[in-house]
Each structure stands twice: as C-alpha cells, then as structure tokens.
Amino acid sequence: MRPAISSKIQALIIALAAGGFTVWWYFSPFPWLGIVMGILGSAFIYLILTTTRMERFRRLFFIGIFLFSLTALFIIVDILKPSSFLYWASQHQNWLTYYHPGETIGTLAYPCTRVVSQVLLGKAAFIPSFDIWQVTFPPTFNAFMLSLVPYAATGLAFGRGICGWICPFGGLSEAMVTGKKERWQLNFLKKKTVTPKGSYYSGLKEWVKDSKFAILITVILLSIFLAFPLVCTFCPVLWLSADVVFWSVIALIAFFSIILPFMTKRRWWCHICPIGAVFSLVDKISIFRVQINKNKCVQCYDCVQECRMYALSPDDLDKKRKPTVDCIRCGRCIEACPEGAVDFYFLNTRFKARGIFITLVVVAAILWYTWLIVIMADKLAGII
Numbered sequence: 001m002r003p004a005i006s007s008k009i010q011a012l013i014i015a016l017a018a019g020g021f022t023v024w025w026y027f028s029p030f031p032w033l034g035i036v037m038g039i040l041g042s043a044f045i046y047l048i049l050t051t052t053r054m055e056r057f058r059r060l061f062f063i064g065i066f067l068f069s070l071t072a073l074f075i076i077v078d079i080l081k082p083s084s085f086l087y088w089a090s091q092h093q094n095w096l097t098y099y100h101p102g103e104t105i106g107t108l109a110y111p112c113t114r115v116v117s118q119v120l121l122g123k124a125a126f127i128p129s130f131d132i133w134q135v136t137f138p139p140t141f142n143a144f145m146l147s148l149v150p151y152a153a154t155g156l157a158f159g160r161g162i163c164g165w166i167c168p169f170g171g172l173s174e175a176m177v178t179g180k181k182e183r184w185q186l187n188f189l190k191k192k193t194v195t196p197k198g199s200y201y202s203g204l205k206e207w208v209k210d211s212k213f214a215i216l217i218t219v220i221l222l223s224i225f226l227a228f229p230l231v232c233t234f235c236p237v238l239w240l241s242a243d244v245v246f247w248s249v250i251a252l253i254a255f256f257s258i259i260l261p262f263m264t265k266r267r268w269w270c271h272i273c274p275i276g277a278v279f280s281l282v283d284k285i286s287i288f289r290v291q292i293n294k295n296k297c298v299q300c301y302d303c304v305q306e307c308r309m310y311a312l313s314p315d316d317l318d319k320k321r322k323p324t325v326d327c328i329r330c331g332r333c334i335e336a337c338p339e340g341a342v343d344f345y346f347l348n349t350r351f352k353a354r355g356i357f358i359t360l361v362v363v364a365a366i367l368w369y370t371w372l373i374v375i376m377a378d379k380l381a382g383i384i
Contacts, residue, residue: 001335004355005049014355015046018363025367026374029126033377037366045362049355055331058165059174065365066171072372073236075379076109079131085110089240104139107132111371113231117150119370126374133371151231154368158361159286160279163270164328165361166368169234169257173269176261177308184263193314195301202304203313208271209326216277233274267308270328283325288357289345290329292321296341303333303342329357 005011019042027034048057077085088110108115109132118124123136138144154162163170189208190201219233232238239246253269260268270276292303297317304312311323312333323333334342334354344354366373 001052001054001337002340003050003052004054004358008050011046011049011355014049014359015042018042018045018359021363022366025370029128029374030377030381033374037373041362041366045359048358048362053335054354054358055335058331061362061365062165062171063175064171065166065369066168066175068376069168069171069369069372072376076111076372076375079375079379080109086240089237104136105134106137107134109133109375110237112237113235114144114147116368116371117147120150120367121147124371126378128378131375131378133374148231154364155279155282156285157287158329158357158364159283159288160270160276160325160327161286161288161329161357161361162279163273163276164330166365167275169253169269169273170267170328172253172257173261173267176258177265177267179265182263182265184260186264190310191313195299195314200301200304200314202301202310203316203324204271204310204326209324212270212272212274212277212280215272216274219274265308266310267328270309270326280325283327287346288329288353289347290323290327290333290342291345291348292317293341293343294321296339297321297337298339298341300338302336302338306332306336308332329361 003011005014019038022041023034023038025034026037044057044061048054048061051057080088107127107130115124115135115137118135118137119133125134126132127134138147154166158165185201187201189204191203191205193200193202223233239249252272256272257269260266299314299317301314301317304314304317307323307327308330309323309326309328311325311327316323329344331354334344336342343352344357345351346353
C-alpha cells in the first residue's frame with residue numbers, strides 16, 4: 001500500500017498547518033498545553049500520512065482514545081469525589097430536559113453530551129482554579145438545536161468514519177479484535193456467497209444489519225416519553241438513573257464490545273448502536289467514501305476477509321465497487337489490497353482523499369476531546 005501522501009514535503013505542510021491550528025485551539029487556558037498538543041498532533045499526522053501502515057497507527061490512535069477517555073472520566077469522578085458525583089448524578093436526572101429556559105450560564109466538571117458541543121461553538125471556558133468548565137446552556141429549543149450543529153457537521157463529514165476513528169466505544173471493540181483466531185464463526189448470521197474461487201460466509205443477513213435501526217427507533221421513542229435528548233443515550237450519568245438500566249447497559253457493552261469481538265475478531269457493537277444507526281442514515285451523503293477501482297481489482301477478496309464490520313462481500317465487490325453503509329473507514333481493506341485498488345475518495349468522484357480525510361478526522365478527534373484533555377492537563381499541572 002502506498003502512503004496517503006507520497007510527497008513528504010506536502011505531508012509536512014499539512015501536518016504543520018494542523019499542528020498550528022491545534023496550538024491555537026489549546027493555547028487558552030494553558031499555553032504549554034497548546035504547544036504540546038500541537039507538536040503531538042502534527043507529528044502523528046505527518047507519520048500516518050507518510051506511512052504504509054496507516055491502519056496500524058489508526059488502531060493505536062483509536063484504542064488510545066478509549067483508554068484516555070476512561071482514565072479521564074475516573075479522574076473527573078475522583079475530583080468530584082464519588083459520593084458527590086453520585087449525588088449530582090441523581091439530581092441531574094431531575095432536570096434532564098432538552099434546554100434550560102431562563103438559565104443560560106452554569107458550571108460542570110463532567111462532560112455532559114448535551115453541552116460538550118458548546119466548547120466547539122465557543123460557548124464554554126475552563127476555570128482552572130475550580131477544575132470545571134463554565135458553559136452556556138441552550139436557553140431555548142432553537143438554541144439547543146444550534147448546539148447540535150457540531151454533531152451534525154461531524155456526521156455529515158465522516159459518516160460512519162466516526163465509529164472507526166473517534167468513538168470511545170468503538171475503541172474498546174477495536175482493542176478486542178487483536179489476533180487472527182476466530183473462536184466463534186456465527187455463520188447463521190451471515191450470507192453465504194458462491195464465487196468462482198469458492199464459497200464465502202461474508203456480509204451479514206439483512207435482519208442483522210437492520211437491527212440497529214430498530215434499536216434507534218426504540219431509543220427515540222424512549223427519549224420522547226422519558227424526556228432525554230438522543231445525544232444522552234451513551235452518557236454514563238443517564239445509565240445511573242436506575243440499577244436495571246445501568247447493569248443492562250454494562251451487560252450489553254461487555255457482550256457486544258468485549259466478548260463477541262474477542263471471540264469472532266469482528267466488531268459487533270456498531271451493529272446495535274443507535275448513534276451508529278444515525279451515522280448510517282447520513283453515510284450516503286457524507287463527503288468521504290471508500291471505493292474500489294474496477295480496473296485494478298483482481299477479485300482476490302482479501303479486502304472482504306479483512307473487513308471487521310462485514311461491510312464488504314463478494315457481491316459488493318463485483319457489483320457496487322464499494323462497501324455498504326456499515327463501512328467505518330478504518331482502512332483495513334486499503335492496506336489488505338495487494339493491487340492498491342481500494343482508497344478514500346471525495347463523494348463518488350475519482351479524486352482521492354485519503355490524506356485529507358485522515359488529517360480532518362484526527363483534528364476532529366482533537367477538537368471533540370477538548371473537555372477531557374484540558375481537565376487532564378489541569379490535573380497534571382497540579383501534580384507537577
């Protein structure tokens with residue numbers, strides 16, 4: 001596989017530009033954090049743009065996001081003190097509404113999914129002396145809808161690529177698919193395809209793929225009747241609303257993000273995730289796509305075998321020349337192809353976009369995790 005950008009000078013310019021933006025973004029409240037994040041961000045982007053092992057570095061980045069998020073949340077709970085956090089969580093449910101009429105300014109230490117986007121909109125500021133963020137809460141329904149713009153923009157830009165690069169739950173599943181031995185085949189969930197080279201169990205049956213949409217509809221109905229925004233679905237604070245909810249979610253995560261991925265070497269959480277279902281709905285209009293060059297493809301099906309999401313089947317390869325909407329843009333198929341026939345493209349054009357996609361999705365991750373990164377930096381500065 002060729003690097004995303006063959007010219008090291010071009011890769012360096014892109015990496016420095018992304019690093020410069022990162023320095024500016026994190027310069028307040030800690031100038032040193034801006035410099036550190038800028039150096040780390042630009043170095044990683046340069047490395048992944050110039051390497052032929054893109055997918056390996058993506059995995060390290062992705063799993064690192066999960067580990068970092070988990071560590072940061074534990075630190076935040078420790079800052080709040082567990083008893084105080086549990087009390088806050090119980091009170092949190094009492095005012096869990098879409099917006100806060102008449103109440104616009106508040107403080108939070110925990111990264112509530114309803115207000116994290118306010119950081120990206122410039123409506124939040126970190127207060128180092130108290131280890132908390134001061135946030136502008138949406139005072140009206142229209143303001144609340146505006147606060148969802150960063151979510152919508154990210155989804156439209158990357159589609160299900162979010163599931164392969166940014167989502168911490170995906171990072172947990174990614175960590176579990178290490179190795180080659182498939183202990184469970186689960187062929188009853190797959191479609192059997194006969195090709196000139198033999199039979200393949202590849203691609204999931206339609207009812208399995210559509211299950212995430214049924215779960216999405218269920219969650220939407222629950223959010224309407226129980227008055228919580230869809231973005232709160234995977235907030236641990238919401239899970240604490242009842243013991244049955246908490247343990248049910250923990251059991252689902254354990255089975256679909258740990259046990260199944262470890263036993264099958266495939267990712268399963270993304271097939272039941274309602275947020276992933278939302279990204280699937282907008283995937284067809286997302287900017288970046290994985291496509292297969294029919295003039296280079298020799299139908300070896302290496303990409304089919306390597307796909308962790310069952311997003312490629314021999315039929316997809318022969319007829320559509322692209323993965324299904326379950327493609328998470330991880331790049332395994334790109335790295336597996338011996339002919340260099342698979343790559344990222346803009347929409348359905350012939351213009352390759354791997355370098356731009358990688359740069360933007362890494363920068364997007366840096367932006368979305370601002371809340372946690374700043375609190376972690378503040379904690380580190382206090383220890384030093």
